[in-house]
Every structure is written in structure tokens, then in C-alpha cells.
Amino acid sequence: MIHDASGCTGNYTGYDEPRWYDSHSLVYCSGLREMDAILGNDEKFIQKIENAANDLKPNFLCFLGSPVPMVIGTDLEGIAAELEERTGIPSMGLATTGLHYYDKGVSDAYIAFAKKFFPLPQAVRPSGDRINILGLTPLDFSNNSNADDLIGEMEKRGFTIQADFSMVSDFHKACQAPSASVNLVVSKSGLGLAEYMKKRYQIPYVVGVPAGELAADRLAVMLKETMADKRERVLETAAEETSQVLIIGEEVLIRSLAFHFREERGIGGIQTAVLFGGTQGVYRQDSLALNSESDIRKLVNSGRYHTIIADPLIRQLIREKERVRFIELPHVAVSSKICWDHAPQLMGERLSGSLFGFQ
Amino acid sequence: MKTDCNTLHYTSPAHGGWGVVRLAMLVPESYQLFVCPFACGRHGALGAIGHGLKDRLSYLYIDESDIVSGGYEDLIPEAVAELLETLEKKPKVLMIFVSCLDDLLGTDHESILAVLREQHEDVRFTFCHMNPITLDTDNPPPVNVRRKMYGLLEPSEGKKRQVNLIGNPVQIRPESELFGFLQALGIERVNHIAQFETFEAYQQMAAAQWNLVIAPPAVKTAMDMKERLNIDFELAITNYREEDILSTYERLKKKLADKEDVRFDLEPYQRRAREVVREAREAVRDRPVFIDYTAVIFPFAAARALCEAGFHVAGIFARTIGAQEKEHADWIYEHMPQIQIMNPIAHDIPGKIGTFPEDSIAIGFEAAYVTRSRHVYGLVNNEGNFGFDGLVRLMQGIVHAVQVEEDLETLIKNYGLVI
Numbered sequence: 001m002i003h004d005a006s007g008c009t010g011n012y013t014g015y016d017e018p019r020w021y022d023s024h025s026l027v028y029c030s031g032l033r034e035m036d037a038i039l040g041n042d043e044k045f046i047q048k049i050e051n052a053a054n055d056l057k058p059n060f061l062c063f064l065g066s067p068v069p070m071v072i073g074t075d076l077e078g079i080a081a082e083l084e085e086r087t088g089i090p091s092m093g094l095a096t097t098g099l100h101y102y103d104k105g106v107s108d109a110y111i112a113f114a115k116k117f118f119p120l121p122q123a124v125r126p127s128g129d130r131i132n133i134l135g136l137t138p139l140d141f142s143n144n145s146n147a148d149d150l151i152g153e154m155e156k157r158g159f160t161i162q163a164d165f166s167m168v169s170d171f172h173k174a175c176q177a178p179s180a181s182v183n184l185v186v187s188k189s190g191l192g193l194a195e196y197m198k199k200r201y202q203i204p205y206v207v208g209v210p211a212g213e214l215a216a217d218r219l220a221v222m223l224k225e226t227m228a229d230k231r232e233r234v235l236e237t238a239a240e241e242t243s244q245v246l247i248i249g250e251e252v253l254i255r256s257l258a259f260h261f262r263e264e265r266g267i268g269g270i271q272t273a274v275l276f277g278g279t280q281g282v283y284r285q286d287s288l289a290l291n292s293e294s295d296i297r298k299l300v301n302s303g304r305y306h307t308i309i310a311d312p313l314i315r316q317l318i319r320e321k322e323r324v325r326f327i328e329l330p331h332v333a334v335s336s337k338i339c340w341d342h343a344p345q346l347m348g349e350r351l352s353g354s355l356f357g358f359q
Numbered sequence: 360m361k362t363d364c365n366t367l368h369y370t371s372p373a374h375g376g377w378g379v380v381r382l383a384m385l386v387p388e389s390y391q392l393f394v395c396p397f398a399c400g401r402h403g404a405l406g407a408i409g410h411g412l413k414d415r416l417s418y419l420y421i422d423e424s425d426i427v428s429g430g431y432e433d434l435i436p437e438a439v440a441e442l443l444e445t446l447e448k449k450p451k452v453l454m455i456f457v458s459c460l461d462d463l464l465g466t467d468h469e470s471i472l473a474v475l476r477e478q479h480e481d482v483r484f485t486f487c488h489m490n491p492i493t494l495d496t497d498n499p500p501p502v503n504v505r506r507k508m509y510g511l512l513e514p515s516e517g518k519k520r521q522v523n524l525i526g527n528p529v530q531i532r533p534e535s536e537l538f539g540f541l542q543a544l545g546i547e548r549v550n551h552i553a554q555f556e557t558f559e560a561y562q563q564m565a566a567a568q569w570n571l572v573i574a575p576p577a578v579k580t581a582m583d584m585k586e587r588l589n590i591d592f593e594l595a596i597t598n599y600r601e602e603d604i605l606s607t608y609e610r611l612k613k614k615l616a617d618k619e620d621v622r623f624d625l626e627p628y629q630r631r632a633r634e635v636v637r638e639a640r641e642a643v644r645d646r647p648v649f650i651d652y653t654a655v656i657f658p659f660a661a662a663r664a665l666c667e668a669g670f671h672v673a674g675i676f677a678r679t680i681g682a683q684e685k686e687h688a689d690w691i692y693e694h695m696p697q698i699q700i701m702n703p704i705a706h707d708i709p710g711k712i713g714t715f716p717e718d719s720i721a722i723g724f725e726a727a728y729v730t731r732s733r734h735v736y737g738l739v740n741n742e743g744n745f746g747f748d749g750l751v752r753l754m755q756g757i758v759h760a761v762q763v764e765e766d767l768e769t770l771i772k773n774y775g776l777v778i
Binding site: 007008009011013028032033038049051052055056068071098099336337338 | 489
């Protein structure tokens with residue numbers, strides 16, 4: 001349940017969730033209204049959820065905040081505890097506010113899920129080549145075959161996927177995620193859960209996306225090495241002093257694309273620049289952080305890049321468009337439904353065929 | 360009509376309409392500044408891009424510190440100054456939109472407006488609300504935004520025998536007999552906001568003698584305009600029953616006619632509508648028809664019209680029964696108890712998906728989403744329909760839905776629904 005009036009839920013169903021169209025997912029809006037907000041009438045919402053929960057019998061209940069609950073100080077965790085008491089259904093409350101980027105909300109949700117449903121460390125039995133994929137969100141990977149392809153690339157290389165968060169996850173498999181022996185983090189959203197599982201279950205992680213054949217092969221090697229020595233690894237390519245190619249986007253993905261260009265295609269001089277904040281401390285050298293439209297505007301018009309790879313909406317910020325080769329990399333978290341129908345296929349050998357046929 | 364708040368709301372991709380951004384853009388030479396958390400702004404901005412309106416829209420994003428400190432109020436004049444300096448063409452009107460948060464912060468809009476008016480004498484300012492939190496009040500966003508849009512009209516001296524059509528974002532089809540009828544009543548001109556390209560021309564609406572309210576969210580606007588601009592009003596909500604259509608025309612005649620003997624024969628239009636209804640019924644045969652409240656403003660009345668015309672109405676999707684159509688809802692309950700009445704936002708809706716006959720005809724996107732019908736008439740809020748021509752168009756839409764299978768996702772995307 002998203003605790004809001006309908007506009008915030010509209011963001012989710014209309015713009016953040018490319019799978020929503022054919023979904024039967026039980027995602028609801030609480031229908032928050034002014035008087036209930038002013039009077040702090042939480043009982044009304046608890047009752048509504050209780051009614052729905054008794055009918056629908058879901059695996060769990062999760063109650064999410066929005067800007068108004070933030071201002072009135074709604075106790076989302078308290079409401080979740082009350083719901084759990086009344087319905088007997090495991091419940092979580094997440095104090096999301098609408099004032100942070102999506103990766104924080106996703107990360108908080110993963111960790112809350114882990115705390116609620118993962119078994120105690122002493123009850124976990126790691127098994128062989130099982131891996132989890134963390135951060136496989138539709139906001140980062142869209143709704144084409146990317147998620148299945150990513151899983152396929154790993155399975156092709158001998159790994160069994162215990163759980164992926166969040167594209168194809170089965171609830172019961174996700175609950176048993178700590179039985180994997182290593183986590184593969186494919187976006188910043190998955191990093192928090194990876195750190196949590198490292199601390200609590202001593203499961204190490206590898207960061208990277210199998211974008212291109214070589215990246216997939218390299219990741220497979222890294223996963224096996226990490227299984228053996230329990231050390232974290234990241235897929236990255238050596239830093240270069242000069243850059244003519246700029247890739248803007250989510251850091252784990254664009255770092256992996258940079259690896260593909262450099263190592264598989266021999267294209268050097270790539271600068272990565274992240275929207276929504278980077279993954280500090282993960283890579284040897286930080287990416288550029290773009291904190292505003294103004295930052296993006298300055299960078300794309302700096303005259304340093306002959307090629308820019310970014311979400312299509314960023315193209316309109318480029319002043320001298322004819323002097324820059326622009327390659328579209330739609331990111332659902334940026335351009336949403338405006339561009340998600342032509343999100344490129346990025347995994348394994350599909351990358352060379354579909355995207356970026358440039359040299 | 361107030362929205363039902365007694366259930367968790369299921370929000371399907373078919374949910375929504377024009378949204379306040381697109382609606383308020385009807386004001387010529389206006390620009391919008393949204394002051395809100397960026398999560399609120401996201402979908403308005405994306406919707407505006409989809410409609411090619413993003414060049415008339417900017418955002419001032421606020422964060423926790425702005426909210427807690429109250430610095431939010433000070434930020435607005437600064438942002439407005441920066442915006443007006445940046446824009447290549449200065450807008451005639453700057454509409455400042457605030458979100459739900461603002462309702463709880465107690466912002467003093469009047470004092471901000473006083474500052475803005477003093478600083479920028481050549482621009483008109485108004486505060487508008489994108490606050491669905493007020494959906495169960497008398498002034499929800501669809502009502503508020505219309506009041507603000509028409510609140511920009513300035514009093515005009517003298518009245519002309521002109522009529523404004525208000526409430527409907529899309530102009531009524533010129534084929535409608537309404538225009539000939541109004542002409543016969545002695546009306547010299549019919550105005551609609553969408554026809555004006557300049558803010559100055561838009562001011563002509565202030566000189567009209569009457570407002571005809573085509574959609575309920577404009578009733579309060581009409582009341583405002585009566586008080587402030589001395590424009591009398593009459594309800595003329597689109598409906599599809601012959602009896603209701605005739606009764607609307609009768610009321611209009613009483614109210615607007617400049618002479619007792621009005622010569623306008625509605626019968627040919629009525630006859631033509633009956634003929635098209637008969638053709639449509641033959642095309643549809645026994646297929647189940649589902650109709651929803653997003654397609655027509657009064658779904659029970661429309662369903663009754665279809666039932667009376669011999670269609671097999673199988674379901675009505677409605678969130679609540681408004682007082683204006685209670686009579687029709689009672690008729691449905693009494694005479695057609697087999698019709699399923701469903702709330703498209705009820706929590707059990709996902710479980711109903713896939714349980715409807717494959718050959719169903721859906722009128723409206725919500726009905727299409729839940730029934731998964733491929734025979735869809737993507738009508739939204741009666742757009743363009745009025746009178747017997749409206750009935751003809753409804754029938755043509757139904758026949759088209761029988762003949763051509765549609766992909767609902769494409770239909771919705773092309774329409775550009777925004778919550």
C-alpha cells in the first residue's frame with residue numbers, strides 16, 4: 001500500500017513500473033484524504049488494509065509513505081506492527097517520503113524484506129554455485145528481455161539463481177536468498193542488501209552487469225573467485241586520462257558498458273557520469289556525479305565529448321547537437337514510458353547487435 | 360460527485376484523465392511553475408513531455424529542509440524571478456501549482472501573490488492546486504483548476520448574447536445540433552477556451568451572457584463567474600437518453616431564448632440518431648457491453664440509454680452514484696438486476712481480470728482494462744459529444760469497436776492519460 005491520495009501511486013503505476021500494464025500485482029493506494037491527514041486517522045487505513053488482506057491473503061503487507069505522511073509524522077512501522085497483530089500476516093512499514101531517489105527506496109525495501117523474512121544465520125546452509133542477483137529493477141533494466149537475458153547469461157556460465165531482486169523473484173526463493181554463496185549486484189539499488197548480507201551472513205558480493213560477452217565471462221570468473229576467497233570484486237576498466245565518450249546513467253550499468261567498450265571493442269577514453277548519486281567506495285575511481293539539470297547541461301556542452309550515451313531526454317540539453325554523436329540509452333527512472341518501449345538489449349552478445357554499433 | 364474512500368484503491372494503468380497540467384495549459388499564453396517534492400513533479404513533467412507541453416512548465420523542487428524551516432515560502436518569489444528572467448518570451452499568466460503538502464503547511468498564498476504582483480506588474484499570477492488529498496472535498500483539483508483558469512477572466516462592461524461552454528476540455532463537435540439550436544435561440548456566438556490563441560482574445564469569454572456547464576467539475580466555476588462577472592449559467596451536461604437530451608434542450612430554450620417562438624426542429628437529429636442506434640445494435644448483436652465512468656460522466660444514465668435501446672449491457676464500472684443519476688441507477692437496479700456493478704478501484708478488481716467474455720465491448724479504458732476486451736471505444740469524459748450528435752458518435756464508436764480490435768496499451772499511451 002502506498003499511503004497517499006493517488007498522485008504518488010500514479011507515479012508508480014503510470015511511470016515507474018513498465019510491467020504494470022499486464023500486472024495482477026496487489027499494489028494499492030490508501031486513498032489518503034485531507035481530514036484523515038489532519039486528524040491522524042490511522043485506524044481508517046488499518047481497517048481498509050485489514051479488510052483487503054483478509055480477502056486477498058497476501059504473503060506479506062507493506063505500507064509505504066509519501067510526502068504527506070512525512071509531514072504529519074505517520075508512524076508507518078507502528079501501523080505495520082498493528083496490521084501484523086490483527087491479520088497474522090507479516091507486515092512492514094517503510095518511511096519513504098518522495099524526497100529521495102528511487103535507489104534509496106528500493107534499497108530500504110530490500111533490507112526490510114531481508115530483516116523480516118531471511119532465516120537466522122545459524123539456519124542458513126550455503127549451497128554450491130547459487131547466486132542472488134541484487135538490484136535487477138525495472139527502473140534500471142526496463143521491461144524488455146534484459147532481466148531474463150541477464151539471468152540467462154549467468155545460468156549459461158554454470159550458476160544457479162537462488163533469487164533475483166526484483167524482476168522475476170519468487171517470494172519463497174527470495175526468502176531463502178542467504179543460501180546463495182555469492183551476490184551479484186547489478187545496480188546501486190542492490191548494494192545495501194549486499195552489504196547487509198555480507199555482515200549478517202558473510203556472503204560476499206561482486207558488482208557488475210554482464211553487458212557484452214566479455215563482461216559476462218569476466219563476471220563469471222569473478223563470481224567463482226569470490227566464492228573461493230570471499231573477497232568483493234567489481235567489474236571495471238582502468239581509468240583513462242582523457243575522455244571523448246561520455247556515458248550518463250546508473251553507475252553499475254554504465255561502468256559495465258564502459259568495460260564492454262574498452263575491453264571488448266577497444267574503444268577508449270570513456271567518462272562515466274552518474275545520475276541519482278554514485279556508489280561511493282566501490283570503484284577505484286569515482287564517476288562524475290550529476291546532481292542537477294544544470295550539472296548535466298554543463299557537462300554535455302563542455303565540448304569534450306564527440307559521443308554521448310544517455311537517456312534520450314538528455315539530448316535536448318545539448319546545444320550543438322550536430323557536433324555530438326548521441327546514442328540513446330533509455331533509463332526508465334528518467335524518461336519512463338516516453339522511451340521505455342525502445343530500451344536496448346544489453347546482455348551478453350545481444351549488446352553488440354542491438355545497441356551502440358559505433359566504433 | 361465525491362470519490363469512494365472506503366476501500367484500498369487499485370490504480371490500474373487505465374486510471375486518469377487530462378490531469379491539471381494539460382487542463383490548465385488551455386489558458387492561452389500561460390506558463391506553469393510547480394512547487395513540490397520532485398516525486399510529485401515527475402509524472403506531471405513526463406505527462407507534459409508526452410503532450411508536447413514541457414516548454415510551458417518548470418519546477419521548483421523542495422526538500423525536507425525547505426519544508427521544516429518554512430523557507431518554502433521565500434523560495435517562490437526567488438524562483439519566479441529567476442524563471443521570468445530565463446524565459447525567452449514572458450508569459451501573460453504564471454500559474455503556480457502547489458501539491459498536497461501545501462495544504463498542511465498553511466502557506467500564505469495571498470502574501471506571496473502580493474509580492475509577486477508588485478515585482479512583476481506585467482504578469483498575472485494565480486496559485487493552483489495539484490492536491491488529490493482533497494478529492495473528497497467540494498474543491499478537488501478538477502474543480503479548483505477550472506475555477507483558477509476562469510478566475511483569470513476580468514470583468515467586462517456590457518453583456519453580449521454569447522454563450523460560453525465550460526467544463527469540457529475538448530470542444531463539442533461542430534456537427535452537434537447544439538450550435539444550430541443556440542443560433543435559433545438568438546445566440547450570436549459560442550465560446551470555448553480551447554479556441555483562443557491569445558490571453559487577450561480569451562478575455563472575450565467574460566463578456567458572454569451565459570455559461571453552459573458541460574461537465575460537473577465546472578459548476579463551482581459557473582457560480583464564481585455569476586458572482587464575479589455576472590454571467591448566468593445553466594447545466595447542460597452531456598447525456599445519451601433521448602428523453603434527457605430533449606429535456607436539456609427544453610431547459611436551454613427556457614433560459615436563453617430571446618423570443619417565444621423559436622424555430623429549431625430537433626426531430627431530424629433525433630431521427631438520425633435513432634437510425635444510427637438501430638444500425639449499431641445490429642452490428643453489436645448480443646455481445647456484452649461494459650461501460651465505465653471515465654468514458655461518460657453519468658455511467659448509469661448511459662447504461663440505461665443503452666439498455667433501453669436494446670443493447671446487452673453486462674457491466675457498469677463506477678466509483679459511486681452521484682445524486683444527478685440516482686434515478687437512473689435505481690432504474691438499473693430494478694429493471695436490469697443482472698448487470699454487474701463494479702468499482703474499478705476496489706481491492707478485489709485484480710481477481711476479476713480475465714473472468715469476462717472475450718467478445719465483450721468496452722466503452723472506456725477502465726472497462727477495457729478489467730475486461731481485457733480488445734473491442735474498445737476509448738471515449739474519455741464524453742469528449743466532443745453533445746445532444747443527438749453525441750448519441751450518434753457514441754454509436755459510431757461502439758460500431759468501430761466491434762469492427763476493429765485495439766491494443767489498449769497503445770490507445771492509452773496515445774491518449775496520454777495522467778492521474
